[in-house]
Every structure is written in structure tokens, then in C-alpha cells.
Amino acid sequence: MFSPRLSVVTIVYNNVRDIERTIQSVINQTYSNIEYVIVDGLSNDGTLQVIDQYKSQITKFISEKDGGIYDAMNKGLALATGDYVIFMNSGDEFYDNETVAAVFAAAEDADIYYGETEMIADDGSSLGQRRHKAPAKFTWRGFKYGMSISHQAIYIRRSLAEPYDPRYQLSSDIDWIIRAAKKAKKIVNVNRYVAKYLVGGMSKKKHRQSLMERFEIMKQNYGLIPTIFNHFVIAFNLGWYWLKNRRTND
Numbered sequence: 001m002f003s004p005r006l007s008v009v010t011i012v013y014n015n016v017r018d019i020e021r022t023i024q025s026v027i028n029q030t031y032s033n034i035e036y037v038i039v040d041g042l043s044n045d046g047t048l049q050v051i052d053q054y055k056s057q058i059t060k061f062i063s064e065k066d067g068g069i070y071d072a073m074n075k076g077l078a079l080a081t082g083d084y085v086i087f088m089n090s091g092d093e094f095y096d097n098e099t100v101a102a103v104f105a106a107a108e109d110a111d112i113y114y115g116e117t118e119m120i121a122d123d124g125s126s127l128g129q130r131r132h133k134a135p136a137k138f139t140w141r142g143f144k145y146g147m148s149i150s151h152q153a154i155y156i157r158r159s160l161a162e163p164y165d166p167r168y169q170l171s172s173d174i175d176w177i178i179r180a181a182k183k184a185k186k187i188v189n190v191n192r193y194v195a196k197y198l199v200g201g202m203s204k205k206k207h208r209q210s211l212m213e214r215f216e217i218m219k220q221n222y223g224l225i226p227t228i229f230n231h232f233v234i235a236f237n238l239g240w241y242w243l244k245n246r247r248t249n250d
Helices: 019-027 047-052 069-079 099-106 172-183 207-222 224-249
Strands: 006-012 034-040 060-063 084-087 112-120 126-129 154-157 187-198
Touching: 006 019, 006 069, 019 034, 019 047, 034 047, 034 069, 060 069, 069 084, 099 112, 099 187, 154 172, 172 207
Parallel strands: 006 034, 006 084, 034 060, 112 187
Antiparallel strands: 084 154, 112 126, 112 154
């Protein structure tokens, strides 16, 4: 039976409200071959006290100052020793307790596994499926119209996972996934919800910077002219999405 070791990495800084939900989502998985790594940015709001309650179920833990989210994620990646790695940062969750088992039962020995994501509001209520639905088939070219797979919904063979590029402060996860997907030979859609994503984060608060970084990443991977054209398509799709949903809600 295919049961590779999965490194689950959680990055947290001063998030006492959500960290326990994320930890429980990981430790309650029915799949047993999990290495759990938590990287804390020197929290001082009670987060560390919550983590301490679960220390016997956490494989590796560090708490130290970092240079931002992707620096912290690189620390987590360096600590990971599993066959595969996934980032489930504070506030995010596996979709249910069977998720990891179902992902690896979908197919053996893939380079990347991915699935669908449910969005969650601050109060814990469901906001439904992401606007970018996970594609039926995914290649490295698949992000040219936007990030169609969320960061919490993608399992990458650790040997393909390079460090995050520190040049990007908000959108390095897109670049990271594209680089891994370029090297992947076998990418599997598990055809189920695999993650719950807490809406918000820095990329929403600094939306302009995030968009500029995304444009630069896409330009590097897909070329300048195609990226400009693709952004017209993205703008059209976004406008159509809001118009359609406004009609539905009216």
C-alpha cells in the first residue's frame, strides 16, 4: 500500500485565534505517516501557549524572528524530511480528517497531487468554492490566467520543491508551484475538496503589490506579450464572475 511520509508545515505569527484549529486539523488526520513542522515568528499573543499544549504531537518546532512569511516557509521547508510537503498555515485546515489518506489513495507515486478548496470567513462560516476552480488537468502553464489551485490544496514531492524566491513578498507561492510543476512528470487531480482556506491575508491587504508581483512572475514564465493578453482575459473573467453573481444574488 502506498503510504509516503508527508511533511505538513505550519507558519504562524501572533494568531492565537486560529492556530489551534489548524493544529487539530493536522493531528486528527486518519493518515498516520505525517511529520508535523511548526515555524513560529516569535509570537507574543498566547500562540506559543496553545502550541505547547500539543508539543507531543508536533515533530519539529522553532520559534524565532524571521524575515517575513516566505523566509519562515523556507525554514519549514529546510526542516521537512518527508517524501511530500504541504503548507497548511495558521487559519487553514485540511478539508476533513480523511483528506490526506484520500489524496494518496487517488494514485501512487505522483509528483504533485491537488484538489479543490473551500473558502472560510473569519467567523468560520463557509464562503463556498474559490472563484478559480481547480482545473481538471494541471500543468505549469495552468496559472497563466490566475492561481487556479490554492497553496493549501497542493502536495508536492519534496525533491521538486525548491526554496521560495525572497524577491517576492506576497506572491512567491505562485512562482514556487510553477517551478515545481515544470519538473513534474505525473500530476494527479484527486477530484475532491482537500482544504479550507481562511480568506484574507497580506496579499488581500496589499492587493496592488500582490498583482504587480504576479504580473512579474507570469512575465518570467510565459513571456511579456502573452501575459499582457492573459491579463485582459483575467479582467474579463473577473468582471463576468461578479456580474453573474450579482444577478444570482439580486
